[in-house]
Amino acid sequence: MEKKTVLRKPKGFIDVYKHKPGAEKDRTHYCPGCGHGILHKLIAEALEDFDLVEKTIIISPVGCSVFAYYYFHTGNLQVAHGRAPAVATAVSRANPDSVVISYQGDGDLAAIGGNNIHQAANRGENMAVFFVNNAIYGMTGGQMAPTTLEGQKTTTTPYGRNVKTDGYPIQVCELINTFTAPVYVTRTSLQDMANIRKTRTAVRKAIMNAKNKKGFSFVEVLSMCPSGWKKDSLQSQQWIKESMVPRFPLGVLRDISEEAETIERPVPVMGHEEVKKIFGYSEFKASTIQKNTEANLEKISLRVSGFGGQGIMSTGIVLANVGMEYGYNVSWLPSYGPEMRGGTANCSVKIQEDTIGASEVTEPNMIIAMNQPSLEKFENIMVPGGALMYNSTLIDIEPTRNDVDIYKVPITGIADELGDTRVQSMVSVGAFAAITGLFDPEEIVSLIPSLFTGKPDKVLKMNEEAVLRGYNYVTENFSV
Amino acid sequence: MPRMLMKGNYAAVYGAILAGCEAYYGYPITPASEIAESASALFPKFGRTFLQAESEVAAINMVYGASGCGQRVMTGSSGPGISLKQEGISYCAGSALPCVIVDIMRGGPGLGNIGPEQSDYNQVVKGGGHGNYRSIVLAPNSAQEMCDLTMLAFELADKYRNPAFVLTDGVIGQMMETVDLPEPVSEFPDKSDWAVKGTAESRHLINSIYLDHDDLERWNRELEKKYETIQKNEVLVEEYMMDDAEIVTIGYGSSSRVLRSAVDTARENGIKLGLLRPITLFPFPVDEIAKLPEKGIRGILTVEMSTGQLVDDVNLALKGKMISDLYGRLGGNVPSATEILNKISELYGV
Numbered sequence: 168m169e170k171k172t173v174l175r176k177p178k179g180f181i182d183v184y185k186h187k188p189g190a191e192k193d194r195t196h197y198c199p200g201c202g203h204g205i206l207h208k209l210i211a212e213a214l215e216d217f218d219l220v221e222k223t224i225i226i227s228p229v230g231c232s233v234f235a236y237y238y239f240h241t242g243n244l245q246v247a248h249g250r251a252p253a254v255a256t257a258v259s260r261a262n263p264d265s266v267v268i269s270y271q272g273d274g275d276l277a278a279i280g281g282n283n284i285h286q287a288a289n290r291g292e293n294m295a296v297f298f299v300n301n302a303i304y305g306m307t308g309g310q311m312a313p314t315t316l317e318g319q320k321t322t323t324t325p326y327g328r329n330v331k332t333d334g335y336p337i338q339v340c341e342l343i344n345t346f347t348a349p350v351y352v353t354r355t356s357l358q359d360m361a362n363i364r365k366t367r368t369a370v371r372k373a374i375m376n377a378k379n380k381k382g383f384s385f386v387e388v389l390s391m392c393p394s395g396w397k398k399d400s401l402q403s404q405q406w407i408k409e410s411m412v413p414r415f416p417l418g419v420l421r422d423i424s425e426e427a428e429t430i431e432r433p434v435p436v437m438g439h440e441e442v443k444k445i446f447g448y449s450e451f452k453a454s455t456i457q458k459n460t461e462a463n464l465e466k467i468s469l470r471v472s473g474f475g476g477q478g479i480m481s482t483g484i485v486l487a488n489v490g491m492e493y494g495y496n497v498s499w500l501p502s503y504g505p506e507m508r509g510g511t512a513n514c515s516v517k518i519q520e521d522t523i524g525a526s527e528v529t530e531p532n533m534i535i536a537m538n539q540p541s542l543e544k545f546e547n548i549m550v551p552g553g554a555l556m557y558n559s560t561l562i563d564i565e566p567t568r569n570d571v572d573i574y575k576v577p578i579t580g581i582a583d584e585l586g587d588t589r590v591q592s593m594v595s596v597g598a599f600a601a602i603t604g605l606f607d608p609e610e611i612v613s614l615i616p617s618l619f620t621g622k623p624d625k626v627l628k629m630n631e632e633a634v635l636r637g638y639n640y641v642t643e644n645f646s647v
Numbered sequence: 648m649p650r651m652l653m654k655g656n657y658a659a660v661y662g663a664i665l666a667g668c669e670a671y672y673g674y675p676i677t678p679a680s681e682i683a684e685s686a687s688a689l690f691p692k693f694g695r696t697f698l699q700a701e702s703e704v705a706a707i708n709m710v711y712g713a714s715g716c717g718q719r720v721m722t723g724s725s726g727p728g729i730s731l732k733q734e735g736i737s738y739c740a741g742s743a744l745p746c747v748i749v750d751i752m753r754g755g756p757g758l759g760n761i762g763p764e765q766s767d768y769n770q771v772v773k774g775g776g777h778g779n780y781r782s783i784v785l786a787p788n789s790a791q792e793m794c795d796l797t798m799l800a801f802e803l804a805d806k807y808r809n810p811a812f813v814l815t816d817g818v819i820g821q822m823m824e825t826v827d828l829p830e831p832v833s834e835f836p837d838k839s840d841w842a843v844k845g846t847a848e849s850r851h852l853i854n855s856i857y858l859d860h861d862d863l864e865r866w867n868r869e870l871e872k873k874y875e876t877i878q879k880n881e882v883l884v885e886e887y888m889m890d891d892a893e894i895v896t897i898g899y900g901s902s903s904r905v906l907r908s909a910v911d912t913a914r915e916n917g918i919k920l921g922l923l924r925p926i927t928l929f930p931f932p933v934d935e936i937a938k939l940p941e942k943g944i945r946g947i948l949t950v951e952m953s954t955g956q957l958v959d960d961v962n963l964a965l966k967g968k969m970i971s972d973l974y975g976r977l978g979g980n981v982p983s984a985t986e987i988l989n990k991i992s993e994l995y996g997v
C-alpha cells in the first residue's frame with residue numbers, strides 16, 4: 168500500500184504502534200471505511216486537548232477493537248469478552264484520580280457482557296463507556312449482533328434476522344437510561360461530518376465527566392462496518408442514515424453531569440501501626456486463667472444439640488471460647504451439610520491439651536441434649552463412661568444408656584426462672600463446668616463481658632446468674 | 648498479639664487484611680459466603696474496597712483489573728463459582744497478574760450440595776481454565792492456617808506474578824478455632840515496572856494476546872519455567888509420625904485432620920501409621936512422596952473427599968514403584984477416623 172502522509176497525529180496516540188505485529192506500525196488494523204478509526208481519533212484528540220493522556224487508562228474489549236491498546240498512549244488493559252465494565256470498575260476504584268475508558272462493541276457490551284454493563288451503570292462507576300454499535304460481529308466475520316436489524320442478513324442470519332426466532336435489536340441507550348445512577352447517556356453516529364462533530368462533543372463530555380469524577384457516562388456510537396455489511400464506505404454511511412437511525416434514534420437521553428455529585432473514594436490504610444490499631448492489637452490482653460489440675464474430663468468431645476433457636480450454636484461457641492481462655496486447643500463445628508437433616512441443630516466442640524485432629528465429634532464423651540430428638544439421636548453414639556446431660560424441662564423420656572453418667576437438668580426451667588429463656592445456653596455452660604470440672608464458674612463469669620460485648624448490663628447480669636445457677640444445680644444434685 | 652476464636656472463612660479475611668489486600672471482589676455462595684460477609688465488614692474499616700460483584704465472572708474480572716493496577720486483591724467462592732471464574736483466572740495467569748482466590752469446596756457436580764467435598768482438586772490444581780498455566784495452590788487445614796496461608800498466598804502470588812489459590816473445604820471454612828493474629832505486612836513489592844496506575848510512568852500494557860505463534864510459544868515456555876521454579880522452591884508438606892511409619896496416609900484439608908486422629912488411635916493400638924499432608928498442592932510434594940518406597944513402607948492410603956483426584960498425583964510421584972490405595976467419601980460425608988482405620992485393617996491386615 169502506498170504510504171500516506173500523516174499531517175499530525177494527536178498525542179493521545181502512540182507515535183509508532185510498537186505493540187502491533189508486522190511491518191506496518193504507522194496505520195491501524197481497521198478496514199477501510201470502518202468507524203473505529205474515527206472514534207479513536209476523537210478520543211485521542213480529546214485526551215490531548217484536556218491534557219489527560221497520562222492519566223487515562225483504556226480497557227480494550229474483545230471484538231474489532233481488541234487491539235485498541237496498539238494505538239492509545241495511555242495505560243492499557245486488554246480484557247476478556249464482555250468484561251470491560253467489570254475490569255474498569257476495579258481499575259477506577261484502584262486509581263480514583265485516573266480517567267477510565269471502557270471501549271466496547273455491540274457483541275461484547277450488549278450480548279456476552281450485557282449484565283456487566285448494566286451493573287456498572289447501575290453502580291454509577293466513574294468511567295466513560297464508548298459503545299460502538301455497527302449491528303454486526305465484525306471481528307469474527309459478520310455474525311448476528313444483539314443490535315442486528317430486523318431482516319438484516321449476517322453469516323448466522325443468512326435469511327435475515329427473524330424476530331420470531333432471534334428477537335429484536337436491543338436499544339442499549341434506552342436500557343441504560345432506565346438506571347438511576349448514570350449521569351450522561353447519549354447516542355450519536357459517524358454517518359457524516361455533522362454527526363461526527365456531535366460525536367466529538369459527546370466524547371469530550373464523557374471524558375470530562377470521568378475526569379471530574381461525575382460517575383457513569385455512556386456514549387453509543389452508530390458506526391460503519393463496510394466489510395461486515397458488504398458495502399463500500401459511502402453506502403455504509405448511507406445505510407446508517409437510512410436503516411440504523413430509524414431503529415436507534417440519535418440524541419441525548421440524559422445529561423445530569425452538572426448537578427451530579429463528585430465521587431470520592433477513601434484512601435486505604437496500609438501502615439503497620441495503623442492496621443494494628445484498627446484491629447486493637449494493643450488492647451488485647453493475654454489470658455491469665457490457670458487450668459484446673461483436677462478436672463473430671465480432660466479431653467472433651469462434645470455434641471450440643473436441640474431445636475434451632477435454643478442457643479445450641481452459642482452454647483458451643485461460648486464453651487470453645489472459655490476453653491481457649493484456659494489455654495486449651497479448641498474447635499467448634501456447626502451441624503453442616505447432610506448433618507443438618509433430622510430437625511436438630513447441633514454442633515461439635517473439642518477441648519483438649521493435644522492438637523485436635525477431626526473437628527467433627529463422631530464419638531462424643533459428652534452430650535448436651537436440649538430436646539427429645541437430640542437425646543435419641545446422640546446418646547447412641549456416646550462412648551461408655553461419658554457424661555450425658557439432658558434438658559428435663561422439655562424431655563419427658565429417660566435416657567436408655569446405663570454405661571454413662573446421666574445429668575438430668577431442667578435447663579430451660581432454670582432460664583425461665585431467671586426471666587429469659589434465652590439464657591439457657593449459659594445455664595448449660597455453668598452445668599458443663601460443674602460436670603467436667605474443667606472451668607471455674609467465677610472465671611466464666613469474668614469472661615462474660617467480653618463474650619457479650621455491647622450487651623446492656625442487665626443482660627450480662629442475667630447471663631452471669633445463669634452460669635452460676637447451672638453450676639450450682641449440678642453440684643447440689645449430683646456428686647461430681 | 649490478639650488471640651481470637653473464629654471461623655476459617657473469617658480467618659482468611661483477617662489474613663488478607665494483614666497481608667495488605669486492598670480490595671475484595673466476590674459473589675455470595677455457600678459455604679464461602681462468610682468470606683464476602685466478613686470482608687464487607689472489615690475492608691471499609693481500613694478504607695479498602697469491598698464490592699459485591701454482579702456475578703462470579705464479574706468478580707474475577709474485577710480482580711484482574713485491580714491486580715493490573717498493582718493492588719493486592721482477593722476473591723472467594725466455592726465449586727460452581729470457581730468453574731465460572733476459570734476463564735478470568737486463565738486471563739490472570741496469561742497476563743501474569745498476581746491475585747488470591749479462596750475456594751471453600753462443596754459437593755458437586757452441578758449444583759451438588761453445600762456439604763464439604765474436595766472435588767475441586769483437579770479444576771484448581773491442574774489449571775482449570777484454558778491454556779497452559781498453573782495456579783499456586785495452598786491447602787490449609789485449620790483456622791490458623793486459613794489466616795497464615797492466605798498471607799503466604801499474597802506473598803507467593805506477587806513473587807511469581809501468578810494467581811494463588813487457598814483451597815480448602817466447607818469443614819475448615821465453617822469451623823471455629825483459635826487464631827493468633829500475626830503482625831501485619833507493611834512492605835510491599837515494587838510493581839512500578841508493570842502495574843497501570845493512571846500516571847505518565849505507569850502507561851503499561853496488561854495483556855495476554857500474542858498473535859505471533861513463536862511469540863506465544865516463547866511466552867508459554869517462560870510460564871513453564873516459572874512453574875518449574877515454583878515446583879523447586881515452594882513445596883510445603885507436614886509429616887506426622889512418619890519417622891518409623893510402616894503405613895502412610897496422605898490427605899489434605901479436613902481429610903488430613905481426620906487422618907491425624909486416625910494416626911493417634913492407630914499408635915495407641917501399636918499400629919505404625921504416619922501422615923503425610925501436602926500443604927501446597929501445586930507445587931506438589933513429589934520428592935517427599937517419591938521417597939516413600941525406599942523407606943520400607945508397606946502401604947500407602949490416600950484419603951480424599953473425592954473419587955480419586957489427589958491419588959492421581961500421589962501415584963504419578965510414586966512412578967510405579969508403589970501404588971497408593973484410595974479411600975474417598977463424597978456428597979458432603981466426611982470420613983471418620985474409625986472407618987479409615989477399618990479400611991487400613993482391611994487393606995494391610997493390621
